[in-house]
Amino acid sequence: MKVIQVIPTYNEAENLPELVKALLSQPVPGLQLLIVDDNSPDGTGTVADELAGDNPGKVAVLHRSGKEGLGKAYIQGFKKALDDGADVIGMMDADLSHPPDRLPSMLAALEEADVVIGSRYCEGGSLDETWPALRKALSWFGNAYARTILGLPIKDAPGGYRLWRRSALEAIPFEQSRSSGYVFIVELAYMAKLAGLAFREVPIHFAERSHGVSKMSLRIQIEAALRVWQLRKIYKKTR
Ligand SMILES: Nc1nc2c(ncn2[C@@H]2O[C@H](COP(=O)(O)OP(=O)(O)O)[C@@H](O)[C@H]2O)c(=O)[nH]1
Ligand SMILES: [Mg+2]
Numbered sequence: 221m222k223v224i225q226v227i228p229t230y231n232e233a234e235n236l237p238e239l240v241k242a243l244l245s246q247p248v249p250g251l252q253l254l255i256v257d258d259n260s261p262d263g264t265g266t267v268a269d270e271l272a273g274d275n276p277g278k279v280a281v282l283h284r285s286g287k288e289g290l291g292k293a294y295i296q297g298f299k300k301a302l303d304d305g306a307d308v309i310g311m312m313d314a315d316l317s318h319p320p321d322r323l324p325s326m327l328a329a330l331e332e333a334d335v336v337i338g339s340r341y342c343e344g345g346s347l348d349e350t351w352p353a354l355r356k357a358l359s360w361f362g363n364a365y366a367r368t369i370l371g372l373p374i375k376d377a378p379g380g381y382r383l384w385r386r387s388a389l390e391a392i393p394f395e396q397s398r399s400s401g402y403v404f405i406v407e408l409a410y411m412a413k414l415a416g417l418a419f420r421e422v423p424i425h426f427a428e429r430s431h432g433v434s435k436m437s438l439r440i441q442i443e444a445a446l447r448v449w450q451l452r453k454i455y456k457k458t459r
Pocket of ligand 2: 313315317429434
């Protein structure tokens with residue numbers, strides 16, 4: 221079985237080698253990594269090329285010309301993964317917030333689902349202990365907001381650690397998304413719900429990144445808050 225884990229990167233040069241090593245040491249036969257870099261100024265693209273050279277057939281890199289947001293990077297990565305014949309397509313952040321050692325459990329859960337979410341908010345899941353109460357509250361609120369407005373049957377709607385069966389990704393119009401920030405991830409879940417796909421959540425511990433900085437911004441948060449309402453209109457016909 222061919223599992224292609226798509227990993228978008230922007231300024232993750234310090235995190236990428238550790239992430240690739242941890243992922244490739246998991247007991248997942250047929251695992252391949254596809255790094256999608258938006259010409260990161262910190263040289264992540266070069267680091268990725270070196271990792272690809274060191275791990276032939278296991279690590280590939282897609283270079284994009286500039287920063288266009290998470291959504292565009294995933295759309296291009298998904299298309300390539302499907303073209304390359306993936307049976308399972310994965311999503312995850314490059315900053316080690318998404319624990320590589322949960323991948324085998326997530327794959328096992330995919331046997332009974334179309335989409336599996338590595339979840340901070342299902343039973344057994346957790347958030348970094350060092351997060352201040354306000355940040356935890358904002359994360360909880362953003363999640364509750366999106367879940368309620370879109371009626372999503374999952375506990376962690378913006379959770380970006382996911383596995384899709386090939387047939388599941390082929391069943392949703394992911395390439396039509398115009399969302400750039402993390403609301404893209406919420407939009408995919410909404411598409412999956414409308415397509416009648418079956419979800420399962422596997423608990424993860426979400427660790428704070430120790431290198432580099434978050435690309436989360438006020439603009440991305442405002443996009444998310446407004447976009448959630450637009451999604452209901454955009455997909456009204458299929459609702
Ligand atoms: N290719 C690409 N990757 C991005 C972009 N923005 C964020 N990322 C990556 O998406 C993942 C999540 O971003 P991050 O900044 O950690 O967001 P946070 O976890 O919400 O703080 C990380 O792997 C980033 O490097 C982008 O514009 N292009
Ligand atoms: Mg992060």
